[in-house]
Amino acid sequence: MDAEITLRVDGQRRTLSVDTRTTLLDALRERLGVISPKKGCDHGQCGACTVLLDGRRVTSCLTLAVAQDGAEVTTAEGLSEGDRPHPVQQAFLEHDGFQCGYCTPGQVCSAVGMLDEVKAGWPSHVTENLEEEPDLDDEEIRERMSGNLCRCGAYTNIVSAIREAAE
Amino acid sequence: MKPFDYERADDTDGAIATVSDDPTATYLGGGTNLVDHMKLGVAEPGKLVDITKLPYDFVETLPDGRVSVGATVRNSELAASHVIRQSYPVLAQALLAGASGQLRNLATTGGNLVQRTRCAYFQDPSTPCNKREPGSGCSALEGWNRHHAILGASEHCVATHPSDMAVALAALDATVVVRGSNGQRRIPVTELHRLPGDEPERDTVLEHGELITSVELPAPSVSARSTYRKVRERASYAFALVSVAAVMEVDEGTVRDARIALGGVAHKPWRAEAAERELRGTPATEENFRRAAEAELEQAESLRDNAFKIPMTRNTLCAVLRELTREDRA
Known part of the structure; x- marks a missing residue:
């Protein structure tokens, strides 16, 4: 079954016809040529496909494109302003927050979404006092980023990069 | 697909x-x-x-003090809601212990409740599974069953319900509001999910077409303390091996009320009624905590790989009771 949908992807309005079975991830990569979100596990477990959906970080492999008709999607590619990387991207570069780079666009989108959640005062599993503003220490960063796996194990530098970007 | x-x-x-x-x-x-x-x-x-665009994206305090949570509220929003953090910490903690940040931003209150009770065999169509294909047999009974149930299982299914949120709702005595073609009905959350019995394909008592529209939490008790503790194989982003949600009221060292639910141990969030009965009206002592846990676990039955869950449940429950009844706790 096909359906016509419109998405705003990295600031551009894109209209396309999709089979209802198409995930948002496959629509972006296979139909729109937006390849910064990566297909890792395709079951929401690795975080490589993370994008910002109406400003919130989500796994694009577990949501159907047809269910996101009208949504605003930001991928890692759309975070930069022209040639100027987003502060989180710059911090990943400076701290060498990757090795092979496959998980990086998902890590970056997840970090950007996560920092907004902290700014909004959202607690995490390791937040001691649920009623106080969370203080983003390394334990908090690790917990909040646990939905993004890195097979190369660049976690130490990923945490450093996010710590700097948060400042 | x-x-x-x-x-x-x-x-x-x-x-x-x-x-x-x-x-x-x-x-x-x-x-x-x-x-x-x-x-x-x-x-x-x-x-x-x-149904995500239906008007159920609300968390509101009702005139009588109860709190109504709409079915489409995302798990992340619910955990961040001030009324939940302040008055129902066990629920905020349970939500935050579940899944990952990305999944909590998608997952809804109603969807979390009706996610399937499941195990690895259920998710692998190449293996027999009575829940997926009634009558085909249970692969877990003689197979890999480390994550499986120790309470309320049947010879047809030993899978567990993986929700953290639902365990907290069970301890809070929440009510699920459901609408169907014959109108609305209200179901205590402890009666929403089923034990497998000889119909393991049915996870809940909902009829086809019935829709959860909201979940209602009883008005918070000012003197109650509550918490959620989850034991898992990784520090984050893993299902519970065992979890405990508890709401306790203690007065001068005596347990006035205890509401306890266990996760990771049964086909449904398991309300620990035997433990609660043992605790009510007794001094909050280590010995009584242990006796209450033992009373609940008398009915536990283990499989080849999951016997560790019995002492783990006892120890986790005792640790939670200790934490909630500590005198110095603010």
Whole structure:
């Protein structure tokens, strides 16, 4: 079954016809040529496909494109302003927050979404006092980023990069 | 994935009529469990009715002090809600212990409740499973069963319900508001999920077409303390081996009320009624905590790989009771 949908992807309005079975991830990569979100596990477990959906970080492999008709999607590619990387991207570069780079666009989108959640005062599993503003220490960063796996194990530098970007 | 029709619902009764009239239709919320199962070939709906745009995105305090949570509130929003953090910490903690940041941003209150009770065999269509294919047999009984149930299981199914949120709701005595083609009914959350018995394919008491529209929490008790503790194989982003949600009222060292639910141990969030009975009216002592845990676990039965869950449940429950009854706790 096909359906016509419109998405705003990295600031551009894109209209396309999709089979209802198409995930948002496959629509972006296979139909729109937006390849910064990566297909890792395709079951929401690795975080490589993370994008910002109406400003919130989500796994694009577990949501159907047809269910996101009208949504605003930001991928890692759309975070930069022209040639100027987003502060989180710059911090990943400076701290060498990757090795092979496959998980990086998902890590970056997840970090950007996560920092907004902290700014909004959202607690995490390791937040001691649920009623106080969370203080983003390394334990908090690790917990909040646990939905993004890195097979190369660049976690130490990923945490450093996010710590700097948060400042 | 099998082809399916998709509809975005804009009114509740229309959505209910559409699903009720079509035995292959089902509701779509955040999709984190359903879309995954469709990819795996475990779920094969002919039609999806997307209910995320229906007007159930609210957390509101009712005039009598109860709190009503709409079915489409995302798990992340609910955990961040001030009234939940302040008055129902056990629920905020349970939500935050579940899944990952990305999944909590998609997953809804109603969807979390009706996610499938499951195990690795259920999710693998190449293996027999009575829940996926009634009568085909249970692969877990003689197979790998480390994560499986120790309470209330049957010879047909030993899977566990993986929700953290539902365990907290069980301890809070929440009520699920459900609408169907015959109108509205209210179900205590402890009666929403079923034990497997000889119908393991049915996870809940909901009839086809019934839609969860909200969850109601009883007015918070000022003197109660509550918490959620989850034991798992990784520090984050893993299902519970065992979890405990507890709401306790203690007065001068005596337990006035105890409401306890266990996760990771049964086909449904397991309300620990035997332990509660043992605790009520008794001094809050280590010995009584242990006796209460033992009373609950008298009925526990282990499989080849999950016997560790029995002492783990006892120890986790005792640790939670100790934490909630400590005199110096603010």
